[in-house]
Amino acid sequence: MAEKTNQQVYPLAPSNGNPRSDEESNTLQSKELKRKKRIKLAIYIAAFAVFQTIVILVFALTVMRVRTPKVSLGTDVTFSKLNSTGNETSSPSFNITFIAQVRVKNTNFGPYKYEETTAIFKYRDVKVGQVTIPKGKAGLRSTKKVSVTVDVNLNALQTTSSNLGNDLKKEVLTLNGQAKFTGKVELMFVMKKKKATEMNCRMIINLTSKILKDLICE
Structure with a gap:
């Protein structure tokens, strides 16, 4: 019992020796x-x-880039009148009325507003007819289609009769349609940029069947 009383009691070590x-x-x-x-x-x-x-x-x-609209003729051409007379020896002539679609293709992210213009049709660089295209608007990323009625005619007094006579003998007639469009592309309702574009199409007409044989637009 004395041994237990004389034993030295040591304090317990602190749980954290270095708080800092x-x-x-x-x-x-x-x-x-x-x-x-x-x-x-x-x-x-x-x-x-x-x-x-x-x-x-x-x-x-993409959105803010202004592209030039493209103008062409549609292939759905109908002939309401198609008369041709003569050959390379007699007095050749033709008188044609047809209905066509002028197409203004706008790939911009804003409308293209164009002014009134005139489309001219030629045979071998000789003007044979024209039609007025009223001013209009092609919506954003869309194609505006305008129906026009065109009268074209030519006789031997306006061109070399042999050229026209040969073409009429082949029953094939080639016409060139040209037009220049001027207008503005409007973006985001604030930005407007002038853009001009041209139509240049070649029509090949079959006089026998009275149909459009081919149409090439540049």
Whole structure:
């Protein structure tokens, strides 16, 4: 019993021998977390800036790019009158009336408003007819179709009779249709840019069957 009484009692060691060291460690961890957050934020901002740049470039190259509208004649041509007389020896002539579609194709992201113009039809560089095309508008990324009635005629007094006579003998007649359009493309309701375009089509008419054999537009 005496031995137990004389035993020395030692105090327990503190659970944390260096409180300051733990505080410094926590501070370093907090700073590291903040640094990583700043890096992530910078990465997100840079990625967003790159994305915005790509969007702006795509927008500028597609939506805001102004393209020249294309004008052509449609293939659905109908002849209400088709008369031709003569050959290479007699007095050759022709008198034709047909209905055609003038097509204004607008591929822009905004309407194309064009002014009134005149389409001229020629046979071997000789003017044989014309038609007025009223002013109009081709909507964004659409095609405006305008029906026109054209009267063309030619006799031997206006051209070399042998050329016309030979063509009539072959029962094939070639006409060239030309027109120049001027107008403006409107983008985003604020930007307007002038655009001119031309129609240049070659019509090959079969005089026997009275149909359009071929149509080539440049």
